[in-house]
Amino acid sequence: MEEKHKEIDRGNAVIQIKGLKKSFGDLHVLRGVDLDIFKGENLVVLGRSGTGKSVLIKIIAGLLKPDAGSVNVLGDDVASLKPKELDQLRLKIGFSFQNSALYDSMTVRENLEFPLVRNVRDLSRADIDAAVEEVLENVGLSQTINQMPSELSGGQRKRIGIARTLILKPEIMLYDEPTAGLDPITSIDINNLINEVQERNHTSSIIITHDLTCAKMTGDRVAMLLDGRFERQGTFDEVFNTDDERVKAFYDYNFIQ
Numbered sequence: 001m002e003e004k005h006k007e008i009d010r011g012n013a014v015i016q017i018k019g020l021k022k023s024f025g026d027l028h029v030l031r032g033v034d035l036d037i038f039k040g041e042n043l044v045v046l047g048r049s050g051t052g053k054s055v056l057i058k059i060i061a062g063l064l065k066p067d068a069g070s071v072n073v074l075g076d077d078v079a080s081l082k083p084k085e086l087d088q089l090r091l092k093i094g095f096s097f098q099n100s101a102l103y104d105s106m107t108v109r110e111n112l113e114f115p116l117v118r119n120v121r122d123l124s125r126a127d128i129d130a131a132v133e134e135v136l137e138n139v140g141l142s143q144t145i146n147q148m149p150s151e152l153s154g155g156q157r158k159r160i161g162i163a164r165t166l167i168l169k170p171e172i173m174l175y176d177e178p179t180a181g182l183d184p185i186t187s188i189d190i191n192n193l194i195n196e197v198q199e200r201n202h203t204s205s206i207i208i209t210h211d212l213t214c215a216k217m218t219g220d221r222v223a224m225l226l227d228g229r230f231e232r233q234g235t236f237d238e239v240f241n242t243d244d245e246r247v248k249a250f251y252d253y254n255f256i257q
């Protein structure tokens with residue numbers, strides 16, 4: 001499988017993280033994280049369980065406060081935002097979490113309408129219908145519009161979850177283990193969808209994954225969290241071309257076991 005090759009504008013950072021630290025009691029999870037994410041870039045974050053990937057995402061979204069360091073998202077210093085400003089910023093960030101969290105009692109259409117109706121005022125019925133149809137078409141599932149989530153496959157539910165996030169046209173997408181629990185072929189479909197979203201919407205994305213096929217297919221750049229820092233950042237091959245046993249173990253586990 002080929003590495004991704006996409007030109008990224010390194011002059012335009014949408015997320016800038018400097019010297020970020022976060023501990024819980026004696027547990028020092030993030031120990032000085034420096035990271036930039038550029039406009040239109042897919043950045044894959046790798047790291048073993050418990051290394052602090054979710055903590056990092058929560059800090060970016062303003063859900064957790066850092067102990068030290070700065071986090072700037074789309075020009076805003078997250079720590080200094082008032083609650084209302086934080087809500088505004090969060091509308092520009094799409095979260096695609098592991099379980100997709102669709103509402104089981106609502107149809108696909110109702111699930112997709114929900115964030116729009118809740119967050120955007122003065123939309124006509126025609127606007128809402130058009131937005132729902134557009135995102136469903138973008139994820140290739142127009143035919144499921146009147147179905148219930150229980151009638152969909154895991155891969156389809158994942159796609160609808162991504163569509164529901166896209167309906168607010170986020171500038172940044174955060175994908176938390178997008179291929180977890182999916183078979184390899186369906187995982188590849190989701191990886192392709194992540195790239196299509198990037199191409200079509202010029203979104204910048206952070207993709208947290210343990211799946212190195214996903215990392216290689218979707219990542220313009222890969223950053224590996226090791227002992228609380230991003231010691232290794234670069235293309236997929238740059239990150240894994242090393243004698244560092246911690247990195248090699250991660251690679252071997254994915255491809256040999």
Ligand SMILES: Nc1ncnc2c1ncn2[C@@H]1O[C@H](COP(=O)(O)OP(=O)(O)OP(=O)(O)O)[C@@H](O)[C@H]1O
Nearest residue numbers: 024027029047048049050051052053054055056210
């Ligand atoms: N609110 C909290 N209070 C105390 N400890 C926490 C809190 N949130 C996270 N932690 C701890 O911080 C560490 C990092 O957690 P985090 O969820 O970020 O890991 P992760 O890298 O996302 O792991 P996984 O790949 O398993 O999802 C863990 O040891 C976790 O127990």
